[in-house]
Amino acid sequence: MNHPHFNIDFDRQLIASLPAFGPRYTSYPTADRFYSEFGPANFQAAIQHHGGQTPLSLYVHVPFCNTICYYCGCNKVITKDHSRADRYLDYLDKELDLVAANWTGKPLLAQLHFGGGTPTFLSDAQLTRVFDSIRAHFTLSEDGEYSIEIDPRKVSRERILTLGKLGLNRMSVGIQDFDAKVQKAVNRVQSEAETSIVIDAAREAGFKSVSVDLIYGLPHQTMASMHTTLNKVLALHPDRLAVYHYAHLPHLFKPQRRIDTEAVPDSVTKLDILQDTVQHLLDQGYVFIGMDHFAKPQDELAQALQQGRLQRNFQGYSTHADCDLVAIGVSSISKIGRVYSQNEKNLDAYYEALDNNHLPVMRGYELNEDDLLRRDIIQDLMCRFAVNLDDYQHRINIATADYFAAELADLQQMASRGLLTLQGHKLVVSPKGRFLIRNIAMAFDAHLRHQHTQAKYSQTV
Known part of the structure; x- marks a missing residue:
């Protein structure tokens, strides 16, 4: 989609009414x-x-x-x-x-x-x-x-x-x-x-x-x-x-x-x-x-x-x-295909792994098909402020409305509050919503929706 200009509307009342903390989505799923x-x-x-x-x-x-x-x-x-x-x-x-x-x-x-x-x-x-x-x-x-x-x-x-x-x-x-x-x-x-x-x-x-x-x-x-x-x-x-x-x-x-x-x-x-x-x-x-x-x-x-x-x-x-x-050095995170890999966070542990001729991997994640789908959708939102879920229909085995039923319900609520417009399965983020894009992206975060985390996220605004 080609958007020649993006306006933003700083709605303080709306900002104060939404969840204050959430991921920055430099990756999906997030590092936690x-x-x-x-x-x-x-x-x-x-x-x-x-x-x-x-x-x-x-x-x-x-x-x-x-x-x-x-x-x-x-x-x-x-x-x-x-x-x-x-x-x-x-x-x-x-x-x-x-x-x-x-x-x-x-x-x-x-x-x-x-x-x-x-x-x-x-x-x-x-x-x-x-x-x-x-x-x-x-x-x-x-x-x-x-x-x-x-x-x-x-x-x-x-x-x-x-x-x-x-x-x-x-x-x-x-x-x-x-x-x-x-x-x-x-x-x-x-x-x-x-x-x-x-x-x-x-x-x-x-x-x-x-x-x-x-x-x-x-x-x-x-x-x-x-x-x-x-x-x-x-x-x-x-x-x-x-x-x-x-x-x-x-x-x-x-x-x-x-x-x-x-x-x-x-x-x-x-x-x-x-x-x-x-x-x-x-x-x-x-x-x-x-x-x-x-x-x-x-x-x-x-x-x-x-x-x-x-x-x-x-x-x-x-x-x-x-x-x-490819990311090298202590604590750095690589992304190769459907894999994330994070190095040891402690210098001594990082050195020890390499002394043993091992890649200094501390933890990581291999994305499944649903993760890959949601990663692309969140990328669309974070970078283009719009997404048409029907563009992803070929990647799921049921109707879009059924696969994203919970998400569409959340998006309807957001639309009623002026964060976005929703026509069928196409959403376009409004000037009010652009500053709150993390909150909108959170609707597609299946891990956040279904699994508890101990992570301390930063403030969305």
């Missing part, structure tokens, strides 16, 4: 459904079946950080000892060797993403070493999307130019907030000047896209303070922005215990901040991509949305046609 009975042999069989015959995506997880940001819930290792990264790279090499032994030749690398942690914890020499290993196993392309997450506090102009020479062409820059009081409260003090140096250097190096990450709901934030931050960010002219919700869960994430709970804005203030941020971005000409992502109209993400080519994977929204993902 993975099971430990899935092991290295299962993942190896999936890689062998792929055989390297079609383009692949590669995710590289670098867990190290110099300092701790109190809000962070990522899998990370806080250290100032950069020699620890040398050992880690030894194991990344070994893991990639074990994976690549299951395909022939050097498959085309369509996408590459360095995440963390802080990928730029690695020195120029260490990053060059990683790229040498990648080039030994993959064929890189001028058309590839090769991205890295950047902490501007630790990166010089020269470093960015080096990243460009290595082959990286997209970056995500962490900012979160420019307010000094907020920065101090979360232990991430970062100046506008050092952030500007990094973004200017990216453009000098020929990076095709610069994305900026912000967080709303941090301690001491107000609508006015966040508006000021947003104006400073917009002066940097980022191609994309992601505006994430801060979930204060000190019982789950130990670093958050250093945050003064009394300073965290209440739910009304957080909605004020979000509503003002969304409206300001729209007023400045940014396109709402989905969930918490915005982009300039000429950016690849906005073009992909308008042309119906948008995709979603573990790294979020993507412009590239959906392709299998």
Whole structure:
């Protein structure tokens, strides 16, 4: 379906009336459904079946950080000892060797993403070493999307130019907030000047896209303070922005215990901040991509949305046609065909598996036909804001109305509240519903409907 433009309507009353928590659907089924009975042999069989015959995506997880940001819930290792990264790279090499032994030749690398942690914890020499290993196993392309997450506090102009020479062409820059009081409260003090140096250097190096990450709901934030931050960010002219919700869960994430709970804005203030941020971005000409992502109209993400080519994977929204993902490093998650596979989350366990010449698989999931069907439907919803269930009739053995009886009943309720229009088995998400797309997608989540989970999902808005 081709949708030339997507409006959104921020309906606070509707937002408040719907379930507040739900999956982000970077995968379906979600990672809390993975099971430990899935092991290295299962993942190896999936890689062998792929055989390297079609383009692949590669995710590289670098867990190290110099300092701790109190809000962070990522899998990370806080250290100032950069020699620890040398050992880690030894194991990344070994893991990639074990994976690549299951395909022939050097498959085309369509996408590459360095995440963390802080990928730029690695020195120029260490990053060059990683790229040498990648080039030994993959064929890189001028058309590839090769991205890295950047902490501007630790990166010089020269470093960015080096990243460009290595082959990286997209970056995500962490900012979160420019307010000094907020920065101090979360232990991430970062100046506008050092952030500007990094973004200017990216453009000098020929990076095709610069994305900026912000967080709303941090301690001491107000609508006015966040508006000021947003104006400073917009002066940097980022191609994309992601505006994430801060979930204060000190019982789950130990670093958050250093945050003064009394300073965290209440739910009304957080909605004020979000509503003002969304409206300001729209007023400045940014396109709402989905969930918490915005982009300039000429950016690849906005073009992909308008042309119906948008995709979603573990790294979020993507412009590239959906392709299998190999993920290396501690805690990373691969997607090969109908299989998800997650690596060990603990460094020692990750190292031990590789010492024994085993793929470091901790758990995973093999999708059945119903899972595959629902994964495609949820992808349609998250990326195109529309789905016609009759398009999937050939994949089920009973009438659409019977197979999706419970879902259609839920959708009728949502239609009555203005989230979508439903004509027969075709649904189109309304401007009110686009900001609540996760709630709509949840209607098709059979695991959420029928099976209890202990997972703590993030807020849908």
